[in-house]
Each structure stands twice: as C-alpha cells, then as structure tokens.
Amino acid sequence: MNIAQQINKNNVILSLVDIHKYYHVGGETIKALNGINLSIKEGEFVAIMGASGSGKSTLLNILGCLDVPSMGEYQVSGTSVKELSKNQLADIRNQNIGFVFQSYNLLPRTSALENVELPLLYNPNIGSAERRERAEAALTAVGLKERMHHLSNQMSGGQQQRVAIARSIVNDPVVIFADEATGNLDTETSYEIMRLFQKLNEEGMTICSVTHEPDIATFTKRMVVFRDGFIVKDEKIHPSDIVLSQASSTSGFMD
C-alpha cells in the first residue's frame, strides 16, 4: 500500500514524511527542520506551538506551499509538491490553501469585499458574478455582512482579521493556515477570532494555527509542539480543557 492510498483511506489531507529543511547563511548550514513526520486529517484543528526559532514558521511555509523541503515528502490532498514548479505551487495555494497572517495583510484603502475577492481574481475559472457572490458569502460567514463596503483601514483590528479570514475561506480551501493570527489583537478579540475559527472548524474546515500562546492553543483540538526543528509533543486536547480554558480566559478578562 503506497502513501497516496493511505492518505485516501485515512482522510489525511496533509502528509509530511521525514521533512528536512536547511538554510545556507554565510557558508553555515542552519538546520531548521530535522525529519518531521506529521499527518493532518480532514476536519482537524491543529495548533503548532514552539518558541521562535523552533522551526514552526519554516514548517508553515512548507505546509503552505510557499517553500519546498530540502528533503522528504510532502503531499497536499495526495499531490506531492516535490516535483511542482513555482507556478504549479501558486495554483495549489490559490485553490487549496487559505492564509491568515498576524498583520492581516489587507490591501489598504480597499473595501472588505474587494479584499476578499482578491484570491478569486487569480483563478481564471471564476467569473465576476461568482466572485462577488462567494466573497459576500465568506464575509457573511465571518459576521461582517453589514460592513462589506467599509474600507480596510476604517476597521478595527478584529474586523480586519475577520476580513482576512473571509479572504482565506473564499476559495473553499482544503486547509487554512493561520500564522500568529491573534498576535496583534487584545485578549478578548483574540478569543473572538479563535471562536470564529472553532465555528469554521465545526462546519468542516481544516485549520492549522501557529501560535506561541498556550491559551490560544487550547481553542484547538490538537497541539503539536516544536523545539529545535523537532516535534517534541503531539497530543489531542480534550473538550473539557477547552471549556476550562474558555472559562478561565473569560474570568481572566473580567479581572
């Protein structure tokens, strides 16, 4: 039984087998990832944790098809990225992956709707009517139906991140990658955003969130911890923990 068949059997959508990533900086080789094995199944909500320099950002770049591993096998929905050209990687990002960034990365002086439409502009199979329709649906899903025509720079941080989330789901991806998505937000707004992710996850969306804040990680269902390019912990989070953390976070906020 080969890997592709295994993936199909187990509903694995992202599969990393013995992934290494090296960087060459000034004649020195930096080993960012040292043999990572990880599978993410459809419908999972994974937190990738670790200190800075632990390799979690490198991993996210590889998972997001922004970068390719130096060694090892990475498959997205059964497609190996090893042989793909830059343009083919761009197509995978366009059609299978959604990104949410720490600094939102919205186009300034541009309406929420136009920001959300952006990924679809790079898909030649989607016409303008469908683009508008899907962007409106995505904004409705993140609770910004009333603010579609507001300009990005006239919105609060939380609203901007909601627009960014709408943008990440508008292409109906197989997985969303959130890179410190709550890093620029206050605690209450961070939790709002995490609850939005939870809602999307309950609706079937696979989400992979990089964070270094443990309370943010408790909103997820699975925690993968990195240190020095290795996975040091990979465990499920029990629903009871979530309830607990939300309770404690709320009380913490009340203080």
Add this chain to the structure above:
Amino acid sequence: MKLLNLILIAIAAIRRNKFRSFLTMLGIVIGVGAVIAMLAIGNGSSASIRATISSMGTNLINIMPASQSQGGVRQSRSSSQTLDLEDVEYLQNNSTLINAISPELDSNGQIVYGSSNWPTQIYSGNQDYLLIKKYEIESGRVYSEKEIKNAAKVCLVGKTVIENIFDEGVDPIGESIRFEIIPLIIIGTLREKGDNTFGQDQDDMILAPYTTVQKRIMRQQYLRAIVVSAKSVDAIEETSAEIETLLRTSHRLTDSDEDDFEIRTQEELISNFGSISDMMLVLLGSIAAISLVVGGIGIMNIMYVSVTERTREIGLRMAMGGKGRDILRQFLLEAMLLSILGGIIGVGVGVLASTIVEAVLNWPILITLNSVVLSFLFCTLIGVFFGWYPASKAAALNPIEALRHE
C-alpha cells in the same frame, strides 16, 4: 489569469494611490503636452508657409531668363535678354498644357500724387496676369485689350499704396498719379492679400498693362519673366517639361547648349521652405521627445519605489496564488495605464496650450492626427519600457521574504 482581472487589479492599485499616480502621470502629461504643442506649432508654421506660396498661385510656373556670361563675367538675371514677347506668343500657340500665360515686367519707382509720394513696385502683364498671380479686383476694372494694345497710361493700385498716398475716404478711381515721370490714371483697386510668410507686403504694388511698362517706363524689348498657370497642380511638372522643350526649340538650342532660361515652379519653392520648416519640426519634436523620456524615467522611478513599498502586497498576492508573471503583468499594466492616462490628459493639455499660443501669440498652429497618434504610441511604449524593470523586480520576489518585509 484573465486580462480583465488584471486590468481591474491595476486600476484598483492606481486608485489606491491617487496622489502618487497623479505625480507619476505629470511627467507624461507634460511630455505629451509638449510634443502635441510643439508639433502643432511646427506643423502650423509649415502649413502657413505652404498656404502663402499657394496664395501666390499654386499652379504658377515662372519662366525667367538664365543669367548669362559675357566674357566670363556672369551677368545679373535682369540684364539677360533671352525672353521676349515672341516666346509668349510661341508658347501660347504651341503649348497644349498651359492654362494662361502672361509676360511680366516689374520695376521700382516713386509714386507721386499731389503732395504725397511713396516708393513702390510696378508690376505688369496682360489680362490673364491677375488670374495667374491670384489678384482680384476690389473696385473698378482691369485694363482692356485695347488699352494693352495702345500702351494706355492706366493702372490698378494695391491697398498699401492707396493708404499711403490718398487721404482716407478718397475714391482713388479716376485719379491721376505719376509713376516716376509717367502719369497713370487709376482704373481699379486690388483686393487686399496681406503679408506673405516671408514678411513681404503683397499689397504694396501697382499693376499696369505690360505694354505701358515696356514702352513707356522701362523702354525695353525684353521681359523680366513669363508667368504661366498650369491647368492643375498635378500638371505642373508636365507643363514645365513641355515649356522647356518648346522654348529650346524656339531658341534653337542644340543638345549641348544649356537652357538660356530657367523654369521655376511653386512646388520647388514649397519644398525649399518645407525643408526649413521640417528642420524646425524635428528640432521642436526632439526637445519634446526628451521631456517625454524624462517623464518615462519618472514612471520608472515611482514604479520602483512602489514595488519596494508594496513588497508585502506582492507577497500577499503570491501567497493567494498570484504567479510571477501575474505580478509582472500587473505592474507593467499599471505603468502602461499611468502613461496612457497621462497621454490622454497630455493630449488635452497640448491642444489647450496650442490654442493659447494661437490666441495670445497669434502663431499659426495645426494639430494633426499623426502627432496625437504618435505621442500616444510613444507613451505606451514608454510605459512598457520603463515599467519593465520594476515589474520584473516585483515578479522575482520570494513570497516568504516579501510577506516578512517591513
């Protein structure tokens, strides 16, 4: 990626940075405006020269005596004695192509009327002379055949002469003036022609029958020139050739002899002055083109800054699935849109500037479709040329580093 989407993206990017886009366009606006205005002025003066020459009679063919040598000394043209009335008659009888023909004599002299006097030029010819040289009668009449035959002491006067020797309100017709010592009765006035482009006053003249000038004033058998009008502008060359053949025959010139006359057409004059105005046009055009290139460098500069400033945006677009070539096309299209938009505004500015020049300085202007199309194409080309480097720099960015860019 669809072109339409690309255009939408580029327009949105230009709109997001209205002021910067405006500044970028300014260089192109000024460049195209300058090209349009300069070409309008150049073409205008060129057209005005052509119009002046045409007003002297486009179909006009001048036959003049060639300057001759006597004992190795070249003589002035006016002392040449190779053309006479027999030539006029011969051409009239034998040519199949000429429309009208007239002998021409002219002389300088002082006009006296009462206590006024004025230096002017007396021209002379037959009745067709007016037709050939495009003179029209303002009032009175032209001399009759009989008056020509009798070398009658009559003349027609131009506006400048009237203004200088008569008081205002005096009807010159019927008055007697003297040209040098010869008294002449004014039988008609000529319609005003104005200055020609060379600054010559075309109304400072009087016109008399050629016989009068020949017998009474200049007392010579020979003609200063023979003027001919061809049937049409297109027939000028053919007619000139025919005249040359006929005159060579009547002057009994052998194959080895040079022409003892010279044929000049207005076309030659037009092409001579045309080449001068063309030179001016090239000069003005190149100055304007330089300003366009400077405008183009402005576009490159701003696009370059724009790429650096929008590095994160480029990273984002790449993360969302934008390919290198999409980014390249977007920035290239932005540069092109800026230069085309600048070009459109520039055409307006150029037309406006030309109109102001025409109104204020009273210079002739001519805006041609060619100059508009040319500057427009040049503009687009500039957009592509100067947009390419920054655009390819944007396309070559690594999405990870671009996203991390502060």
